[in-house]
Amino acid sequence: MEPALRLDVDGTTATVRIAHPAKRNAMTTDMWRRLPELLRRCAADPAVRVLVLTGEGDTFCAGADISALTADGGRESRDLAVAAEEALAAFPKPTIAAVRGHCVGGGCQLAAACDLRFAAEGASFGITPARLGIVYAASSTRRLVDLVGPATAKYLLFSAELIDAERALRTGLVDEVWPAQELDGRVAEFARTLASRSQLTQAAAKEFAAGPVDADRLAYWAGQAHGSGDGTEGVAAFLERRTPRFEWTG
DSSP, X not given: OOOEEEEEEEXXXXXXXXXXXXXXXXXXXXXHHHHHHHHHHHHHOTTOOEEEEEESTTOSBOOBOGGGOSTTTHHHHHHHHHHHHHHHHTOSSOEEEEEOSEEETHHHHHHHHSSEEEEETXXXXXXXXXXXXXXXXXXXXXXXXXXXXXXXXXXXXXXXXXXXXXXXXXXXXXXXXXXXHHHHHHHHHHHHHHHHSOHHHHHHHHHHHHSOOOXXXXXXXXXXXXXXXXXXXXXHHHHHTSOOOOOOOO
8 A cells, every 4th residue: 555645524524534554653744744635634624623633543653754853854754744744733623643553753642742642542642753863853842842741751752662641641741541342422422512612712722722822813703703693692592502503714
């Protein structure tokens, strides 16, 4: 099977699947390059309300394809990896990484860029540039520190050791851990829950959580909240004991 990123849209959920089974779903240079374009397509599709990133088969992603990290091509591959990570972090709708097996190096970088991470029991996580003498990107390091705190980030980056799913859960690297046979069902269920909620609330919360927001953006979100009708609909649905029909799409 040729290395590929496979996109499937099922109702309100888009699933991007990392497929390179010959190398534990390692990301090639072309895969890094293609990911932002797939994300732009999903962001522009009004039917898509949630994005799930996962791996083909029984592993998530073993990182970058090491064959791309040569003296000539390594910088391009690393730059593309950071660009793909930033595109994933900036995706305007909720994102979930569904992790089973290895989630290592660039794979962990992608998982950390998602909003949420659900893992199967037996999954393992690691960030391994110290094995290769590579300087981990400043933006990726900052995102990891924000997610798990400086102590765990240093443990992972200094040692390049893998940790199991239970430790990842304790440190905040993942949000939920499930038996392998239940993971897909749980992710699908939670994606449906997210899709039923207000996209206005989600988009604003995602931007606010990402860092400082200037006065212009605060004013923008105040205007969106005032004009959207989502708040009125949410209160009415609660009082009428029915499912709300939120209409804001950005």
